[in-house]
Amino acid sequence: PRSISRLLSCPGTIAASVGNEEQSSVVAEAGIEDKTLQKKFSEVQKERREQAQRTVLIHCPNNINEKKFLKYLSQHGPVNNHFFYESFGLFAVVEFCQKDSIKSLQNGTHTPTQSTEAAIPFKSRFLNLRLKNPSSQVSGQPFVQTTNQSPPSSKKLFELLIYAESIEEQLNTLLKAFQLTEENIRLRHLTCSLIEDIAAAYFPSCVIRPFGSSVNTFGKLGCDLDMFLDLDETGKLDVHKNTGNFFMEFQVKNVPSERIATQKILSVIGECLDNFGPGCVGVQKILNARCPLVRFSHQGSGFQCDLTANNSIALKSSELLYIYGSLDSRVRALVFSVRCWARAHSLTSSIPGAWITNFSLTVMVIFFLQRRSPPILPTLDSLKSIADAEDRCILEGNNCTFIQDVNKIQPSGNTETLELLIKEFFEYFGNFAFNKNSINIRQGREQNKPDSSPLYIQNPFQTSLNISKNVSQNQLQKFVELARDSAWILEQEDTNQPFSSSRQPWGLAALLLPPGSGHTSLSRKKKKKPMSEKVKGLLASIKSNSPDSSTDTSGK
Numbered sequence: 265p266r267s268i269s270r271l272l273s274c275p276g277t278i279a280a281s282v283g284n285e286e287q288s289s290v291v292a293e294a295g296i297e298d299k300t301l302q303k304k305f306s307e308v309q310k311e312r313r314e315q316a317q318r319t320v321l322i323h324c325p326n327n328i329n330e331k332k333f334l335k336y337l338s339q340h341g342p343v344n345n346h347f348f349y350e351s352f353g354l355f356a357v358v359e360f361c362q363k364d365s366i367k368s369l370q371n372g373t374h375t376p377t378q379s380t381e382a383a384i385p386f387k388s389r390f391l392n393l394r395l396k397n398p399s400s401q402v403s404g405q406p407f408v409q410t411t412n413q414s415p416p417s418s419k420k421l422f423e424l425l426i427y428a429e430s431i432e433e434q435l436n437t438l439l440k441a442f443q444l445t446e447e448n449i450r451l452r453h454l455t456c457s458l459i460e461d462i463a464a465a466y467f468p469s470c471v472i473r474p475f476g477s478s479v480n481t482f483g484k485l486g487c488d489l490d491m492f493l494d495l496d497e498t499g500k501l502d503v504h505k506n507t508g509n510f511f512m513e514f515q516v517k518n519v520p521s522e523r524i525a526t527q528k529i530l531s532v533i534g535e536c537l538d539n540f541g542p543g544c545v546g547v548q549k550i551l552n553a554r555c556p557l558v559r560f561s562h563q564g565s566g567f568q569c570d571l572t573a574n575n576s577i578a579l580k581s582s583e584l585l586y587i588y589g590s591l592d593s594r595v596r597a598l599v600f601s602v603r604c605w606a607r608a609h610s611l612t613s614s615i616p617g618a619w620i621t622n623f624s625l626t627v628m629v630i631f632f633l634q635r636r637s638p639p640i641l642p643t644l645d646s647l648k649s650i651a652d653a654e655d656r657c658i659l660e661g662n663n664c665t666f667i668q669d670v671n672k673i674q675p676s677g678n679t680e681t682l683e684l685l686i687k688e689f690f691e692y693f694g695n696f697a698f699n700k701n702s703i704n705i706r707q708g709r710e711q712n713k714p715d716s717s718p719l720y721i722q723n724p725f726q727t728s729l730n731i732s733k734n735v736s737q738n739q740l741q742k743f744v745e746l747a748r749d750s751a752w753i754l755e756q757e758d759t760n761q762p763f764s765s766s767r768q769p770w771g772l773a774a775l776l777l778p779p780g781s782g783h784t785s786l787s788r789k790k791k792k793k794p795m796s797e798k799v800k801g802l803l804a805s806i807k808s809n810s811p812d813s814s815t816d817t818s819g820k
């Protein structure tokens with residue numbers, strides 16, 4: 265069991281975060297830290313939200329003096345935590361101990377006046393710090409240390425993988441290099457909190473909740489930020505004040521359907537973001553999509569954001585993935601490698617289309633781990649069967665109940681290595697009867713496909729739906745062929761061994777080589793040559809200082 269103690273300088277500070285193994289949630293009573301407990305998803309989200317509400321984002325001059333900066337801010341109250349990062353300038357994320365400090369800071373903040381343009385005077389928590397006397401502060405330590413918010417380049421990744429000592433180590437290295445950092449997680453929650461302030465201009469008690477890979481433990485640095493506008497909080501009634509012979513209703517406008525209501529709400533929020541949202545640029549209202557959304561970039565945090573409305577089933581899906589990702593350390597390592605593998609071979613894309621999605625890939629890995637003997641992951645039905653009364657959850661008429669406390673789930677007795685698992689994953693899906701069978705993590709077994717979609721993965725909560733309905737026969741075929749090739753590569757003894765001295769791509773590094781590098785299964789099988797000339801050429805280009813990076817390992 266892992267255990268960390270963190271001294272808490274302020275009440276309400278989050279003792280640990282989710283996403284990093286070494287930061288996994290810990291309950292540490294002062295001095296007692298032998299028991300490692302994983303926090304519930306809802307608890308983590310609540311704490312992160314509260315933390316974000318005490319936080320500001322500040323664009324800083326490059327030559328800022330950190331000590332003076334902190335001293336200046338502490339006029340408004342004690343600072344609990346801060347970090348700097350670079351993204352078209354220098355930015356600081358500053359978390360105060362108390363929410364009141366934000367008010368005080370905002371009271372001393374000016375709205376800029378310019379001669380040529382006029383400012384929309386919206387007072388947010390995204391600020392700009394200027395030096396009164398720019399030359400005076402250059403002395404001392406001019407450069408602050410910044411944290412990295414981007415994924416490693418493909419060159420860096422290949423280097424890390426080539427020097428690893430086993431395939432197991434390669435998978436864990438990839439996970440460490442790509443997983444969201446503590447700072448990146450904070451920045452994601454802060455961005456949602458900043459957007460919430462804007463949406464609150466219309467809906468004062470709304471909540472903007474992050475979901476998807478930002479919170480489900482499978483997020484990669486650089487992944488998009490999915491968030492939804494939750495208006496249900498406003499509908500929570502104070503039952504104590506509801507006695508007597510009457511009940512009161514709000515006068516409201518009605519529209520013909522829920523979808524139209526969502527479109528209208530997102531439309532005005534999109535307008536708000538576009539017209540007075542500091543840092544919100546490139547706002548696109550995509551209201552006719554199956555799931556209407558507003559897409560925009562948040563300058564400062566650098567995130568590509570997708571805002572939807574009332575998406576509570578997607579949040580529940582994120583919680584389910586969080587449970588699976590927290591149960592066994594092999595799950596995240598395997599999912600990250602499979603996601604990177606799919607991206608490297610263009611099986612996934614940031615453009616919507618007939619490709620498989622990261623969400624589907626994750627569900628496929630979960631299904632595969634349910635099929636091991638003994639199983640590494642429990643079925644969704646078994647997570648439902650051990651649920652308590654407080655776990656009961658019905659959303660839009662769907663029973664979404666499952667146990668929320670990871671600590672109550674029996675750990676798996678399976679001790680298979682990651683090396684075996686990744687090999688078997690490709691073997692399993694390279695030979696899966698996709699034409700007949702569907703993937704179903706609720707029951708943890710294959711079932712007959714209810715329709716003729718090439719790939720059928722049952723939606724865990726809306727069980728009559730297929731989450732991979734968009735995938736074409738061609739894309740599925742490509743997935744199967746690449747899975748077979750990859751299983752074959754991993755079976756070759758010569759690519760299975762570390763070649764630290766010769767720096768040949770072996771193991772996982774060989775699997776991530778981009779298409780067109782001579783790795784077609786047939787040519788390899790016929791020639792039985794471990795490394796083609798093209799692969800050697802590619803390696804040479806990785807070794808050289810050329811900025812050309814052939815594999816896009818960033819983004820989705």
Ligand code: GTP
Pocket residue numbers: 475476477478480483484487488490578579581582621622623723730731732820
């Ligand atoms: P990234 O590719 O890293 O962004 O992964 P992601 O898990 O965040 O995926 P994405 O941004 O595409 O979608 C966000 C969330 O929406 C997912 O985590 C799911 O919970 C949900 N979602 C996405 N696609 C589907 C789908 O086809 N069906 C259902 N039911 N939910 C989906």
Ligand code: MG
Pocket residue numbers: 476477478487488489490
């Ligand atoms: Mg996403």
